[in-house]
Amino acid sequence: MPMELRPNPVTPSGALPLLILRVLHSGSLHGYAIAQRIHVLSSEVLAIEEGLLYPTLQKMLVKGWVASEWGVSETNRKVRFYRLTAAGRKQLESEMQSYDRVTRAIQEILRTA
């Protein structure tokens, strides 16, 4: 029986703030849900380690890009939801733009070099 070929999940350390900002753009989520959403949306290619997720979320709280508020989880528990702030939205925009520029540049090189 052929094994289902599935590469090891990758941890996208550098782009993590961008990804978090992006998934929060569509609505507030709790920490676990953020990790899950990234995992699912990336067709299970990207996995977010807790050791990276929570320090990054704290840094974003310090920067004021996200704010936390109380909510109720699917399992009916009172948990903290992270919400995008106005500053976070602005940050998302600028990071998207610079990301676009960089990827376009990289693709250009890959295509023509």
Next chain:
Amino acid sequence: MGELFRRIRYLIQRRRFDAELAGDMEFHRQMAAREGRGNFGNALRIEQQAREAWGWTWLDDLVHDLRYACRTISRSPGFSLIAVATMALGIGATTAIFSVIDATLLHPLPFPDAQQLVRIEDDLPGIAVSDVGISIPEFWDLENSGIFQYVSLNGGGSVNLTGSSQPARIQFEPVSPTYFALLGVKPELGRTFDPNDRTPGFTLEVVITDGLWKREFGGDPHILGRSLRLDNDTYQVVGVMPPGFRDPGQTPGERSTDLWAGAGFAADPAPDPVRGSRLSLGTIARLKPGLTLASAQSRLDALVAALKKQYPADYPAQTEWTVRLAPLSESVVGNLRQSLLLLFAAVGLVLLIGCVNVANLVLARASSRSREIAVRHAMGATRSRLMRQLLTESLLLSILGGIAGLITLACIKSLLLGMIPESFPRLNGISLNWTVLGFALALSIAAGAIFGLAPIRLTGELDVMKAIRQEGRGSTGSADRAHARRILVVTEFALSLVLMIAAGLLLRSFWQLFKVQLGFRPDRVLSVQTWLPEPNDPRTDIYRTATQEATLLREILRRNASLPGVDEVAVGDLAALPLGHGRDDLNMWPFMREGHETQTSQAPLVETAIVSPGYFHLLGITLLRGRVFSDQDVETTPAVAVINEAMARAFWPNEDPVGKRFKLRRRPNWITVAGVVADARTESPSQAGIPLIFLSIYQFRGKDLALFLRGQVDSSAIGDQVRAQVQSVDAELPVFGAQTLDSVLSDSLSPRRFSLQMVGLFAITALLLAGLGIYGTISYVVGEQTREIGVRLALGADRRAILTMVLGQGLRLSTAGAAAGLLGALIVTRLMAGVLYGVSPVDPTTFVIVTLVLTAVALAACYLPARRAMKVDPLAALHYE
């Protein structure tokens, strides 16, 4: 901004924030477990990393270190108490001296934009005279030069204030109306002078100090507009200065000015404003905004050159007339700079010695702490973390010491200020302000760093493997520490030696001054001042001529001679009062010898004193040649003078001056030298051989008079007795300032006595600290050698040999320290030359005696541990470990 706010909010509510984070992660773990992914990693570590995002780790560490330091400090109260007390002494004393330096050297002038304030001095280097005063046309030239925003002249002197209960003599200054605008100060009441006032003579307006207002007028709220009689003229009070204001004068006399009178200096009582007639006035100015001292000086030089060309007759080329600008602050501080810096260096040395002592204590404790440090390193503390921990401890100690020092200082502040001589400038500007507090804090940190880091550097105590090894066998591994302690003791010994030699030199200077041959006998002599009024219109002066004044003086002398206990009486002007006058009271006059000088502008200035015939005998000034004055030398007989030896040497070398003639004080008549007297140090005990001319008071009138009485008199009552006698002749004359010449002599030495006392105090402190340091180190070394001594004794060594061995160790240390200290002292004392008198900065006697004293103290400090070593019981020593 928002970020800082969020960080601070986190700091305040961190318990809640951290709990929320823990909740998040707990929930995450549960969810992951439900989905079968149990591996979460080190939750504690992740939490810690997440918390670090807020950036408060350093604070956590600091709080932790401080808490730890507090525990260690309170665990060894003896050590901590000694360390804090030593630091309190060192930091407190250094801060005290710094507060004086802050007020005098750093902020000498409490005026806005004080760096723009300058003093202007005219020099004639061609004939070697400086600060010759200024003529009024020159003053006008300066005003119109465009270099200065304001220029102001100021005279100095005193004036009779009559009309209140008792005629009073007050210190007053005639000043240009620009004076207060120039300084930039506002009055407390009323107004100051109008800077645009062009009145040629006195404006008849006066501004008074808060002190005079309260003392003479009882703080009268209606003082403004009140009329005052000053030397029989009427003036009007227009303003009262605030309590803290003091005149920025050059001399203590000027600084204690109580009253300023506006004057144009171009009409009576001033002479006609002609270029050749220099007035002995001070000139100060405020530079135009933006002008530096150097650029102002170069523009001024150009002005002087132009004036020389325009008025060649008034500025003969050979006098080389120059005008010099100097920062006003410099002339206020004057020669104090050197004394203060000496004190500062001395007290800094004490602090340094204190640091070395505490470093020594820290080392002594290191043995008991090396295991603790090794364990903490093994548990994962990094080297830098451990360093920070040790440093926190020493900083805490020194800051506690600094606080203790400051509190002590605040408590004994008035006592300390009382020790400072009255003549000190800016005495009431000395305070514990923010600059001083900041200095104390910086000093505490520096001191803590020194005594915290020195032991670490000297021993490499943080080398953990070594520390653990040392725990294995006590005595051998601590060789490093013993070595470090020896270095510290040698340093301490050397520093103390430098300080003690400095103190020794000051003591010898003082002693030399004390036993100097004054050339006059101050014992049993008492002086009382009385001043004759000098109205602005000479025609209203009832003592206008020497003859008129002589009648008054002969009567005053006759009456005072009959007072109980009085043997002799004499009278003279202020210049004749030994040691009692400041520079502003000097009478310097152009002096022209017959056949030599022909023009006043080339004449050297010579000090003159006016005295009655009895003056020389009363003060015990010896006559060398010719005669002194007699009662027959009066205004109608030819004018005669008595000169001192220095004058004869300077102007008639290898000639007999008796019978020679000269002109003085711009008078047309010749004055003949009648006699030569021996030099007397009437100027100051440290100044010998200043040329001096005495004139007879019956031929030349004097306004500022001092009466001299010799005899067995009651000095507390004599002032009133003399006043009664003088005022029975003229009730309008003030009589004040009764003092014995002995006390005047003692006062004149007070600045030196102050330096000596302070440096001496610091030196004794240093000696004590060094003694303690040597004692501690030798005790330690003996303790370490107990086993060795035990073995030696067991093998039959002589106990005396043990004593010699220990003392020998102390002697080696002190010899090394003495060598280093002598070398340092040779360098340091050279800088003291200016404050020494009659002793060389490298005086061998002082150097040898001080070294012997210090070595003796070191050996005494070694003796106790050496005796202990001698009594070691070999059996107990061998069983020691």
